[in-house]
Amino acid sequence: MEAMLVLFFLSPIATFSENNKRLKRRSTEDFESLPYVCTLLNSSLWTYYGITKPGGILVATFNGFGIFVEAVYVVLFLVYVPKNMKVKTGILVGIVDVGFLTAAIVVTQLALEGETRIGAIGFMGCGLKIIINGSPFAVMVPNGIGFLLGTAQLFLYAIYKNAKSSSNNSAIEGLMEQGWQKQPLILPLH
Incomplete structure (x- = not known):
């Protein structure tokens, strides 16, 4: 399972290497940063879950690796995104990866304790993971x-x-x- 998680985090490398011409032109062109921003948030939530849950060190370790990898992708987007999208991407990172994560940590630390806190963090992580994995189906829903x-x-x-x-x-x-x-x-x- 952990090997699959590592491969999941590393899977966009193929996209970047196939499209090396984009990096040479210093442009992300038609790529969107939202999947990487959301996956960074998801890795952060699961790392927080692993730190909070007794015996969750493995969850925290693999998702900590995910934070590192996804942060590299997000930085690449911030460096190579066209100037008109740089502000939008920066705001998105600030709201999702900094703001939402900070709010989740503060609220769960101040308002919840014990198993309730762990359950709430896990619920947020699962909900976000379902949205991330289900988002490609959003194109199919109106047609269906x-x-x-x-x-x-x-x-x-x-x-x-x-x-x-x-x-x-x-x-x-x-x-x-x-x-x-x-x-x-x-x-x-x-």
């Missing part, structure tokens, strides 16, 4: 929902395409022709 709604619409059309109008429908149509469509649906209380 659209597919389901479109399919439902086709089924409804197939069911009701040959339906005959009822006498009640023609009565409603007659009222609408007489101007009743402008009547309020809910009458005011007097």
